[in-house]
Amino acid sequence: MQKFLLIACLLTSAFISQSYAADSKTKSSKKATIEELAPYDDSWKTSFPGSSPAFAEKSAKAMGEQEKRRKVASDMDQEFFEGKMSKEMKAFRELFLKVKTAEELDKLLAEADKNFDSYPADLQFIVAQAVPLRAFRGIVWKLIPTVEDSKTAHSLILTQVKNMAVNMKIFLPTEQWQAGFDYVSQPYMEPATGSLSQQFPRGSEVHVQAFIRNTVIPALRISAARMEKINLSGDFAVWDNKLLYGNGSFPSAMDRYALFGEVERHTALMYTYANLSELCYQSAYSQQGALKLNQEIARLYGWDSVLSKVDGVPAAKRVKTIRSPAYAQWGVLFGDGTKWTQDAWMFMQRSVDHGDQMWQAMKNRPVSEIYMADSSAALPFQRPVNMRFENLKKMMDGPTAIRSFVTDEKATVNLKEFYMNPPKDLKAMYAIGFDKESEMLTKTLGNNSKVQYRNYFHGRGTEWNIGLYKKYFPDVQSSQDLLKTAKVLSQGWGSFVVAVPLANYLN
DSSP states (O other), X not given: OHHHHHHHHHHHHHHHXXXXXXXXXXXXXXXXXXXXXXXXXXXXXXXXXXXXXXXHHHHHHHHHHHHHTOOOGGGOOXXXXXXXXXXXXXXXXXXXXXXXXXXXHHHHHHHHHHTGGGSOHXXXXXHHHHGGGGGGTTHHHHHHHHHTTOHHHHHHHHHHHHHHHHHHHHHOOOHHHHHHHHHHHSOOBOTTTOSBOOOOOTTBTHHXXXXXXXXXXXXXXXXXXXXXXXXXXXXXXXXXXXXXXXXXXXXXXXXXXXXXXXXXXXXXXXHHHHHHHHHHHHTTBOOTTHHHHHHHHHHHHTTTSOOXXXXXXXXXXXXXXXXXXXXXXXXXXXXXXXXXXXXXHHHHHHHHHHHHHHHHHHTTSOOOTTBSSOOTTTGGGHHHHHHHHHHHHHHHHSOEEEEOTTTOOEEEEOHHHHHHSOOSBGGGGSOSEEOOSOSEEEEEOTTSOEEEEEOTTTTOEEEOOXXXXXXXXXXXXXXXXXXXXXXXXXXXXXXXXXXXXXHHHHO
8 A cells, every 4th residue: 555655646746847837728716826725834733743862862772672672584484473463453454455446445544544543553554654545546537637738748647657557467466456556546436525526627737736735745744743653662563465465475474574663664754754845845836837848848859849950958948948938937936935845844854864763773683584674785885874864964954064975075055044045936046157159060180171060068057146056055156166066966975865956957
């Protein structure tokens, strides 16, 4: 079920990254603002679980003690694993393996949501991550009117869904996976009204962004709050891979079961908070016009069009399109946008904190196939992983000097400022000056003959708004300094969280 949630998140993220086209034919009823459809509300913060160094220290101690109680894999058989599963977990497993339809899946999730507080910790951990799937019921069906006016986006998302369907039939051909795919892809009857589930209005993509604010983010917040309160510091709990591979799988105990505990809880929280951070950031900026914008840029590359001339698509062409009047609202900070970026920052801090706690405990976990979170891929790289988390934690506190492990150059980044006082318009971060040297150059060869060749640097960005960038990179005094900063961040441990998004505005 957790993987169905991942599929739904991927589809929604694909839409967010290329959606929200403006439609000149939209009716007045579709012109509501995001603040009207999904006003910012921070009342949830009063009851959200807190975080403190003392709490982290207590958690680390509990994880350390738990890891000391580990067993040798040869001591574990089916009787051992089954004996560690709570009766409630076994009952849930039995019910889940009987699911054959989307309606049965929804009924199971609704019941699990209602009874969450009465469950033991092992089942709570699974249910907390599965219940958010309910927010995505029918998401593919609901998105159709929004994307079908843009051939590029419609084709890309439709292809993704079809690939998921085909891969499911090949690798996970179970009734439960079919029910889960139907759950996120098909229309359904609303239980409360008995009417057909509503699709997002055509030409009013702000409704999709409101859906993210009103439904998806609250569902993930509840999931995180629940996992914060779960205590898995006792004996290890047990996951049964039959929940993933269905009836008929694993005729023996070999490879069937996995142990999970505090390390896995912190891992789940790390990813949940990272998703919340990204969704809150996406909720801060208007994406109006992005579907049409992406379609127009796609035509520059030759997609959905016939090129009369192949000359590449340098930054100068892309940025000119992005800054055209038709897309004036794209990338503009909403009136309540800063509140959302500040929430995004808080969730990013939580993600880094839980990731660090997970890593400190995992270093003491032996390489073994019996754990849900296997440390074998990370333990040989303890030095770089330690440095990544060290830099990430520093960046969570404020301005941080990042050192290139390639050249030993340094660059200072103030990531916190970007979220506390974000840019008013993301378009301002793109280049304002470009390489204007001739697109075709002439080279004189040894025999004095001359030949023309393409100048591949023509149209690249050469100048940026340094006044804006200096707020977030204090050492930057020129566009050359900015390019050097991007290079250093790409070569620093943990600074990829800055380098990758920054590259989008520089290349």
